[in-house]
Amino acid sequence: MNGFLKLLARNKKVAVGLAIVLTYIMIAVMAPLLTSHEPNKRVARPHQAPSAEHVMGTTRMGRDVYHLFMHGTKTSLAVGLGAGCMIVILGTALGVSAGYFGGKVDEIISLITNIALVIPQLPLLLVLAAFIGEASPLTIAIIIGCTSWAWGARVTRSQTLTLRNKEFIRASELACEPAWRIIFVEILPNLSSIIGLNFLGSIIYTIITEATLEFLGLGDPLAVSWGTMLYNAQNSSAMTVGAWWEVLVPCLAIAILGMGLALLNFGIDEIANPRLRTFSGMKKFNKRIKQLRQKQAIAGEPTPQAKTEVAYDG
Numbered sequence: 001m002n003g004f005l006k007l008l009a010r011n012k013k014v015a016v017g018l019a020i021v022l023t024y025i026m027i028a029v030m031a032p033l034l035t036s037h038e039p040n041k042r043v044a045r046p047h048q049a050p051s052a053e054h055v056m057g058t059t060r061m062g063r064d065v066y067h068l069f070m071h072g073t074k075t076s077l078a079v080g081l082g083a084g085c086m087i088v089i090l091g092t093a094l095g096v097s098a099g100y101f102g103g104k105v106d107e108i109i110s111l112i113t114n115i116a117l118v119i120p121q122l123p124l125l126l127v128l129a130a131f132i133g134e135a136s137p138l139t140i141a142i143i144i145g146c147t148s149w150a151w152g153a154r155v156t157r158s159q160t161l162t163l164r165n166k167e168f169i170r171a172s173e174l175a176c177e178p179a180w181r182i183i184f185v186e187i188l189p190n191l192s193s194i195i196g197l198n199f200l201g202s203i204i205y206t207i208i209t210e211a212t213l214e215f216l217g218l219g220d221p222l223a224v225s226w227g228t229m230l231y232n233a234q235n236s237s238a239m240t241v242g243a244w245w246e247v248l249v250p251c252l253a254i255a256i257l258g259m260g261l262a263l264l265n266f267g268i269d270e271i272a273n274p275r276l277r278t279f280s281g282m283k284k285f286n287k288r289i290k291q292l293r294q295k296q297a298i299a300g301e302p303t304p305q306a307k308t309e310v311a312y313d314g
Contacts (some may be wrong), residue, residue, distance in 0.1 A: 001038060003304045007193055011270060011271060012266030012267075012285075013095060014263070014267030014268065014269075014271070016260070016263050017259075017260045017261065017262070017263030017264030017265075017266075017267060018219055018264055019260075020256060020257065020259065020263070021257070021260045021262025021264060021284065022197065024073060024077060024257050024260070025138070026076065027070060027073045027074075028073045028074040028077045028078070029074075030075065031070040031071050033075045033096045034070055034172070034279070035066075035067045035070050035071065036067075036158040036246060037062075037152075038067075038110040039063065039067040039068045039070070039071040039072075039224045040063060040222070040224065040236055041060060041063065041133045042060070042062040043062060043064050044061045044062050045058070045062060046058065046061065046062050046063065047059070047060055047236075047238075047241060047242075047243040047246075048061070049243075050183045050245055051199075054066065054217065056069060056244035056245055056249050057243065057246065059232060059233070059238075059243075060232075060236035060237065060238070060246075061089060061236075063135065063231075064163070064222060065229075065245060065246060065249050066250075069223055069226075069229070069249050069250070071224045072224050072225045072226045072228070072250065072253070073084050073226075073253065074226055074283065075137050075223060075225040076137075076207050076210065076211070076225050076226045076227070076254075078137070078141075078206075078254075079138075079140060079144075079210050079225070080202075080203040080204075080206045080207040080210075081204040082138075082141040082143040082145070083140075083141040083142075083146075083202065083203075083210075084145075084202040084203040084206055085178060085198050085199075086142070086144075086145025086146065086149070086150060087145050087149045087198070087199075087202040087206075088145075088152060088199045089150050090145070090146075090149035090152075090153070091149040091150070091151070091152025091153040091155075091156055091198060091244065092152065092153075092156050092188075092195055093153055093200075094112075094113065094149070094153040094156075094157075095107050095109075095152065095153040095154065095155070095156025095157040095160060096156055096157075096160050096183055096188070096191070097165060098110060098113075098153070098157045098160070099110060099156070099157040099158070099159070099160025099161045099163075100160055100164060100179070100183060100187065101165075101179075102159075105162055106157075109153070110157070111149045111214045112279075113153050113154055113157075115151070116147070116150035117150045117151065117154065121147060121209075121212060122209070122212070124147055125143060125144065125147065125209060125213060126213070126216070126218065128143050128147075129143065129213050129218035130218055132219075133218055134219065134220045134221065135213070135218060135220065135221060137210065137219070137220070137223050138221045140209075140210050140213055140214075140219060141206065143212070144205075144206050144209055145206075146209070147291075148202065148205065148206075150196060151198075152198040152202070154228065155194060155198065155273070156182075156191060156194060156195070156198075159190075159191055159194055160187060161193075163186075163187055168186060169182065169186055169187070172186055172267075184200070191275070193271075196268055197265055197267070197268060197269060200261050200264055200265040200268070201220075201265060203261055204258050204262065204265075207226075207254060207257065207258070208227065208254065208258065210227055211225070211226050211227035211230060211250070211254055212227070213227065214227025214230070214231050215227050215230045215231050216226050216231075217231060219231070226250040226253055226254055229250040230247065230248070230250050230251070231251070232246075233247045233250075234266070271287060275301040286296055
């Protein structure tokens, strides 16, 4: 555990990504304390530029963009985390069941997974959201969670099939341990890195998809989220009238959070994958060797390569 924490501390991608994600979580948790009124309340003249009084400007309806951003962060993060948990739970449960039990169970789950993978996700989400009409953020999270688990199930199944033939699994089966204990004690801990990567990727996908659906007008216009901020900015022709701040704030919020989650994802992947860790170490080693050779060349000392060539000529 200490070694894993040291690797986390050394990895700059994890450090930066974790800092960004924790900042957004703090904003979401403390939004009621950091704002003075309801986000949909009219507090100023329409389309006021950012100023000391309204640091992020106002919308066409006279709403403070800062308050919309703070409360929208809470909604968008809640949707991302909720749908991410659903995707991970469904994908992990089905993938592990298919990989461990095999036989008919594997055939049925693989058939359902293949069908879910073939169906294009975004058009399906558009149809479902349009059928429901003005879907709330909770409804959007449930729709995304129930339709986006297939990729995680496929990856988890493949890794479970690899673990299924390991010696410690065979030993547990020979000791007549129940299947539930083998899955929860022996298999799932070895899938923790894959489950974590699937969870982070699902959050990114959910937040972007929710913003897309709401931007297209398929969400609840009264809900406060980054997607509805973009939808209202589009309806008010914010860019046309020069109210760039109304579009920039939610776009930057989504981009920066996506970057933080992606960095966290890549960093954890490097820590969990020894090959990537070795490749990173080799780059640092080669860089160090290059620096030493440059110092030797400046000092007039023969490099190891030159010494080898002289010895060979001799």
